[in-house]
Amino acid sequence: MGLNGLCAVVIGGTSGIGRAIALGFAQAGADVIASSRSEEAVAETASAIEALGRSTIRQTSDVSDRVSLERLLSASVARFAGVDILVNAAGITKREPTLYVSEERWNHIMNINVTGTLRACQVFGKHMIERRKGRIINLASLSTFVAFTEVTAYCCSKAAVGALTRSLAVEWAPYDVLVNAIAPGVFPTALNSKIIDSARGQELKLRTPMSRFGxxxxxxxxxxxxxxxxxxxxxGQILVVDGGLLASGVNQ
Incomplete structure (x- = not known):
């Protein structure tokens, strides 16, 4: 499963899961552009990619801004001729009782997690359809399938990412653009650090048959x-990597 000669763009690729995937792709032989809103994080991750012997560019992007995604595509194509792989790893969450979630908060989470993923898929998907080849990987979640208390907006956004993934897979299959998603279990990142150390985090570990976080x-x-x-x-698939959590009932 080498990626020699391929170019990958990882949006949200400068921290957490996105960064791990970006560096993993570079180790597998791909030239990788890890992009996010932070110029400092983009530069640091680019240096890490170059240290692995691969080429990259330093280009920020914001999934709430379509123009910035178009600039990212243009810069990537100018440097590497074409983008073969897109990973959508940008996302946000906020724990709050659903009764008190403001429409502003709801819309912001949806705009980043769902519409932001759609924007990136549209911008890069058009390029891939024109080339009649491409791989898109979206980041889903366990909450694509099950509910977690007091993060309703996040759960709904990730359920929508699952539906978006399947819909695009059906539409773009004739062009050899394959659209799939990964649903991570509990992986400690900056996004969920407060959960990891809480009673909820311990419950998640208890319910994971492998008895640890990923x-x-x-x-x-x-x-x-x-x-x-x-x-x-x-x-059109959502590949779950969760240490067996979704498969498990009450086992402790």
Whole structure:
């Protein structure tokens, strides 16, 4: 499942799961552009990619701004001729009782997690359709399938990412653009650090048959499977990497 000769763009690729995937792709032979809103984080991650012997560019982007995504595509194509792989790893969450979630908060989470993913898929998907080849990997969640208390907006956004993934897979299959998603279990990141150390975090660990949290690097092999040219007949799927949590009932 090597990626030699391929170009990957990882949006939200400068921290957490996105960064692990970006570096994993570079180790597998791809040239990788890890992009986010932070110039400092983009520069640091680009240096890490170059240290692995791969090429990159330093280009920020914001999934709430379509023009910035178009600039990211243009800069990537100017440097590498074409983008073969897109990973959508940008996302936000906020814990709050649903009764008190403001429409402003709801819309902001939806704009980043769902509409932001759609924007990136549209911008890069058009490029891939024109080339009649491409791999898109969206970041879903366990909450694509089950509910977690007091994060309703996030759960709904990730359920929508699952539906978006399936819909695009159906529409774009004739162009050999394969669209899939990864649903991580509990992987400690800056986004969920407060949860990890809470009673909720301990309950999640208790309900995970492997009795531990995941490491972000453990998602790389799943991403490689979905990104590789060796994968030619898998589309519209959500690959769960969760240590068995979704499969488990009450086992403690």
């Amino acid at each position: 490491d972000a690097t453990e998602l790389v092999s799943a991403a490689l499977y979905l990104a590789s040219d060796a994968t030619t007949f898998t589309t």
